[in-house]
Amino acid sequence: xKIAIYGYGNLGKGVECAVEHAPDAELVGVFTRRAxxxxxxxxxxxxxxxxxxxxxKDKIDVLIICGGSATDLPExxxxxxxxxxxxxxxxxHATIPEHxxxxxxxxxxxxxxxxxxxxWDPGMFSLNRLYxxxxxxxxxxxxxxxxxxxxxxxxxxxxxxxxxxxxxYTVPVPAALEAVRAGENPTLSVRQKHTRECYxxxxxxxxxxxxxxxxxxxxxxxxxYDTTVNFISMEELRRDHAGIPHGGSVIRTGTTGWNNxxxxxxxYSLKLDSNPEFTSSVLVAFARAIYKxxxxxxxxxxxxxxxxxxxxxxxxxxxxRAHML
Amino acid sequence: xKIAIYGYGNLGKGVECAVEHAPDAELVGVFTRRAxxxxxxxxxxxxxxxxxxxxxKDKIDVLIICGGSATDLPExxxxxxxxxxxxxxxxxHATIPEHxxxxxxxxxxxxxxxxxxxxWDPGMFSLNRLYxxxxxxxxxxxxxxxxxxxxxxxxxxxxxxxxxxxxxYTVPVPAALEAVRAGENPTLSVRQKHTRECYxxxxxxxxxxxxxxxxxxxxxxxxxYDTTVNFISMEELRRDHAGIPHGGSVIRTGTTGWNNxxxxxxxYSLKLDSNPEFTSSVLVAFARAIYKxxxxxxxxxxxxxxxxxxxxxxxxxxxxRAHML
Numbered sequence: 001x002k003i004a005i006y007g008y009g010n011l012g013k014g015v016e017c018a019v020e021h022a023p024d025a026e027l028v029g030v031f032t033r034r035a036x037x038x039x040x041x042x043x044x045x046x047x048x049x050x051x052x053x054x055x056x057k058d059k060i061d062v063l064i065i066c067g068g069s070a071t072d073l074p075e076x077x078x079x080x081x082x083x084x085x086x087x088x089x090x091x092x093h094a095t096i097p098e099h100x101x102x103x104x105x106x107x108x109x110x111x112x113x114x115x116x117x118x119x120w121d122p123g124m125f126s127l128n129r130l131y132x133x134x135x136x137x138x139x140x141x142x143x144x145x146x147x148x149x150x151x152x153x154x155x156x157x158x159x160x161x162x163x164x165x166x167x168x169y170t171v172p173v174p175a176a177l178e179a180v181r182a183g184e185n186p187t188l189s190v191r192q193k194h195t196r197e198c199y200x201x202x203x204x205x206x207x208x209x210x211x212x213x214x215x216x217x218x219x220x221x222x223x224x225y226d227t228t229v230n231f232i233s234m235e236e237l238r239r240d241h242a243g244i245p246h247g248g249s250v251i252r253t254g255t256t257g258w259n260n261x262x263x264x265x266x267x268y269s270l271k272l273d274s275n276p277e278f279t280s281s282v283l284v285a286f287a288r289a290i291y292k293x294x295x296x297x298x299x300x301x302x303x304x305x306x307x308x309x310x311x312x313x314x315x316x317x318x319x320x321r322a323h324m325l
Numbered sequence: 326x327k328i329a330i331y332g333y334g335n336l337g338k339g340v341e342c343a344v345e346h347a348p349d350a351e352l353v354g355v356f357t358r359r360a361x362x363x364x365x366x367x368x369x370x371x372x373x374x375x376x377x378x379x380x381x382k383d384k385i386d387v388l389i390i391c392g393g394s395a396t397d398l399p400e401x402x403x404x405x406x407x408x409x410x411x412x413x414x415x416x417x418h419a420t421i422p423e424h425x426x427x428x429x430x431x432x433x434x435x436x437x438x439x440x441x442x443x444x445w446d447p448g449m450f451s452l453n454r455l456y457x458x459x460x461x462x463x464x465x466x467x468x469x470x471x472x473x474x475x476x477x478x479x480x481x482x483x484x485x486x487x488x489x490x491x492x493x494y495t496v497p498v499p500a501a502l503e504a505v506r507a508g509e510n511p512t513l514s515v516r517q518k519h520t521r522e523c524y525x526x527x528x529x530x531x532x533x534x535x536x537x538x539x540x541x542x543x544x545x546x547x548x549x550y551d552t553t554v555n556f557i558s559m560e561e562l563r564r565d566h567a568g569i570p571h572g573g574s575v576i577r578t579g580t581t582g583w584n585n586x587x588x589x590x591x592x593y594s595l596k597l598d599s600n601p602e603f604t605s606s607v608l609v610a611f612a613r614a615i616y617k618x619x620x621x622x623x624x625x626x627x628x629x630x631x632x633x634x635x636x637x638x639x640x641x642x643x644x645x646r647a648h649m650l
Contacts, residue, residue, distance in 0.1 A: 017583055021462055042583060097647050117650055124456070126650045127634055128593075131449070133649070134610040134637035135603075137346055256606055258342055258367060262598035268453075269594075273587035278460075281581055285459040305635040305645050309452055312459035320630050322422050324458070325442055325451045 001291045002059065003284070004028045004084075006050065006076065007066035008039055010244070011089065014280025015064050016043055022284050024314045028060055057083050061294075062287040064088075073116075074099055081106040081114045081301075085294055087287050089119040089279055096122070096303075104301035113294040114301040118286040119279040120270060121145070125250045127304050128268035132252035136264055139254020142180045144193060146170035148246025148275065156221045157198055160214050162206030165234065167241040169197040172248070183253045183263045196227040199241055201234045246275035285312045326616045327384065328609070329353045329409075331375065331401065332391035333364055335569070336414065339605025340389050341368055347609050349639045353385055382408050386619075387612040389413075398441075399424055406431040406439045406626075410619055412612050414444040414604055421447070421628075429626035438619040439626040443611040444604040445595060446470070450575045452629050453593035457577035461589060464579020467505045469518060471495035473571025473600065481546045482523055485539050487531030490559065492566040494522040497573070508578045508588045521552040524566055526559045571600035610637045 003019050005012045008030050019027045020043060029046045032039050036047040048056075053063075063084040067073050069092045077088045081103050090099050096117055107114040117123065121143070129141055150170045157166035176193050179186045186192075198215055202208055212229040215222055232240075249269040256262045272278045286304065289311035293302075310317055315324075328344050330337045333355050344352045345368060354371045357364050361372040373381075378388075388409040392398050394417045402413045406428050415424050421442055432439040442448065446468070454466055475495045482491035501518050504511045511517075523540055527533055537554040540547055557565075574594040581587045597603045611629065614636035618627075635642055640649075 014581070017581060020583075021581075023462070093650065096650050097643070100646055122650045124460070124591075127456070129649045130634050130638060130645060131452070134613075134634075134639075135449070135606050137348070137606075137639075256339070256342060256346075256599060256602035258345075262602050264598060264603055265594075265596040266449075267592075267594045267596075269590075269592045271590040273589060274581060277581040277587050278589050281460050281462075288459075303646060303650055305642070305650070306633050308631050308633045309455050309459075310630040313455060314459075314462075317630070318422070320455060321425055321628060324454045325418065325421050325447045325628055325630070 001025050001061040001288065002028045003287055004056065004060040004063050005030045005066060006032075006053075006063055006080065007072070008032050008041070008047070009066060010276035011280055011283075012066035013042065014274070014277040015066060015283055016041060016045065017277065018280045018284040022288070022314070024288065025284060028056065053080075054083065060084055061291050062087055064283050064287055074102070077114065077116060078102040078106045081112050082110045083112075085112050085290055086114045087118060087283060087290060088116050089123070089283060090116045091119060091122055093122065100301050100303070108300040111299050113290045113299050115286050115290045115303065115307070116301060117303055118283050120272075120282060121248070123279075123282050123304055124270070125248070125268070128250040128266075129252070130305060132250070132254075132266040132268075136252055136254030136256070136266065138256075138260065139252050139264075140185050142188075142251045142253075143248065144172040144177055144180075144251070145248040146172050146194065146246070148248070148272070149241075149244050151244070153196065153221055156218060157200060157215055160211055162203050162211055164201045164203055165237055166198060166200045167237060168199075171195045171197055177249070180251050180253065181265060181267065183265055185253060190224045191226060194225060196222055196225045198227060198229045199232050199237060200229060201237050202231055243273060244275045245271075245273050246278075247271040288312060288314065326350050326386040326613065327353045328612055329381065329385040329388050330355045330391060331357075331378075331388055331405065332397070333357050333366070333372070334391060335601035336605055336608075337391035338367065339599070339602040340391060340608055341366060341370065342602065343605045343609040347613070347639070349613065350609060353381065378405070379408065385409055386616050387412055389608050389612055399427070402439065402441060403427040403431045406437050407435045408437075410437050410615055411439045412443060412608060412615060413441050414448070414608060415442045416444060416447055418447065425626050425628070433625040436624050438615045438624050440611055440615050440628065440632070441626060442628055443608050445597075445607060446573070448604075448607050448629055449595070450573070450593070453575040453591075454577070455630060457575070457579075457591045457593075461577055461579030461581070461591065463581075463585065464577050464589075465510050467513075467576045467578075468573065469497040469502055469505075469576070470573040471497050471519065471571065473573070473597070474566075474569050476569070478521065478546055481543060482525060482540055485536055487528050487536055489526045489528055490562055491523060491525045492562060493524075496520045496522055502574070505576050505578065506590060506592065508590055510578060515549045516551060519550060521547055521550045523552060523554045524557050524562060525554060526562050527556055568598060569600045570596075570598050571603075572596040613637060613639065
């Protein structure tokens with residue numbers, strides 16, 4: 001299948017690498033809103049300005065859109081579904097229904113297939129919430145994130161006056177995780193589930209107490225959490241916090257039996273060295289799936305919930321039954 | 326949807342309870358090869374002799390076949406697919422392809438839908454092997470079982486002369502689990518992955534040394550493992566080993582990046598108080614799915630790999646997108 005990438009940030013770079021490692025995919029090109037000559041790809045695949053996309057209408061099986069969820073994807077994914085099979089990692093949970101509807105309308109009209117919100121949350125975590133709740137209808141779901149870098153929270157710290165750079169880690173509270181895993185069904189506040197650890201490089205002579213106070217009281221981002229702030233040097237930041245690790249766990253605890261006497265715990269967990277590269281790998285697997293589904297005549301917008309797992313694999317149905325079942 | 330159960334052992338009893346807890350399922354009856362008056366159901370649902378099944382041709386949406394994989398299911402599932410949508414938990418991994426073909430032939434001819442090998446392994450574990458390998462093509466899979474009761478191994482001990490009753494636990498080796506979780510990609514022999522713990526009630530005056538020796542050297546079942554044998558009283562067995570817990574983990578470790586420099590660990594794990602009740606809960610979720618698929622005109626044999634996750638849930642596609650994605 002022929003893949004193209006729209007947007008060449010961390011995610012686009014991850015997709016480039018994941019396509020290279022897929023046995024059945026080739027990369028047609030990278031499309032960017034920047035001047036193409038300023039963008040150098042790792043694999044030497046050609047870079048085009050996004051205005052050239054219309055020339056590739058029949059040369060791309062799936063276009064993977066690697067834009068931001070805040071402003072890029074709500075515009076891009078519906079617009080591009082007019083001419084291409086498209087895939088995105090839209091992750092603003094609250095507005096998924098309207099994004100879905102906008103993409104679905106265009107894709108159905110154009111006869112293309114689209115899949116939104118692939119990745120790990122939304123994505124693999126969502127799948128595990130769904131499977132677990134279908135299997136254990138009497139139960140309770142918990143999602144923990146981390147330990148990992150939250151890019152949005154790191155950015156929020158960087159916008160504070162006197163801050164040169166910052167890295168924020170989201171960390172699950174061990175006691176909360178233990179209580180959930182033990183099947184205790186605790187009711188947990190935001191503060192009881194996660195803590196936030198910040199590593200901040202401040203300008204020389206900056207008022208550190210004021211920066212720390214601004215971080216800890218920032219509404220939505222930090223005010224509802226127990227937050228620790230560590231001031232470090234730029235050298236330490238580069239040496240110790242260069243990666244973009246993440247992960248987490250989806251846990252469902254539930255019961256069966258006439259008197260709910262039997263407890264069960266289902267846990268799906270991820271430990272990822274590179275959040276964008278793992279997300280990219282999920283995207284390429286779902287690109288394969290929608291490519292197969294479109295060949296069977298399916299169009300319109302879909303999510304990870306609508307994809308039969310067999311479609312994600314390069315193996316045949318016979319091979320899967322013989323070796324993976 | 327109207328469900329019927331064929332076979333009323335531990336699994337059939339679990340299905341009865343799981344159907345009761347499903348918001349959208351009702352139980353039509355239990356079918357048995359025994360004299361129906363000797364079988365008393367928990368929910369007072371009627372019990373019929375299996376010879377009466379033909380009278381229920383249009384009254385059952387999905388027939389869940391709760392028989393053994395060794396001799397029952399290879400006969401029953403293809404035969405019953407002539408008249409019903411059928412579901413089984415066939416778990417002899419090596420002969421899944423031929424069982425699939427036998428069921429598929431009949432189901433396609435009769436226009437019914439069938440799904441084989443639902444449960445947790447095969448079943449939920451298989452799904453997780455597939456998802457993880459599709460997402461991380463460069464990696465390695467590990468499946469650990471336990472700590473849990475292996476019914477086949479317990480039965481094998483009971484057949485030894487001088488043994489009154491026995492319970493066998495399969496236990497993953499902690500060091501092996503740790504090495505896998507740490508991404509060390511170890512190559513593990515059968516002995517290095519699991520140990521076997523046996524609790525045996527012997528007849529008065531039996532030769533305990535001989536029994537222990539017969540267990541530890543039993544080919545296929547115990548000879549390849551480090552096995553410990555504990556002789557206990559019948560009272561202790563009933564008090565401490567009455568449950569049928571099980572569980573385990575499917576772990577895939579893999580890498581991404583141009584130089585495979587980023588490691589990732591995906592783990593799916595189950596801790597189950599009751600193996601048959603959890604398996605039954607999986608069966609009822611997949612019964613819902615094939616019922617929906619058959620209404621869309623799909624027939625023939627399928628596996629868990631062919632089911633879009635959304636079909637497992639009683640919630641609508643809109644509800645799933647809004648609340649679970």
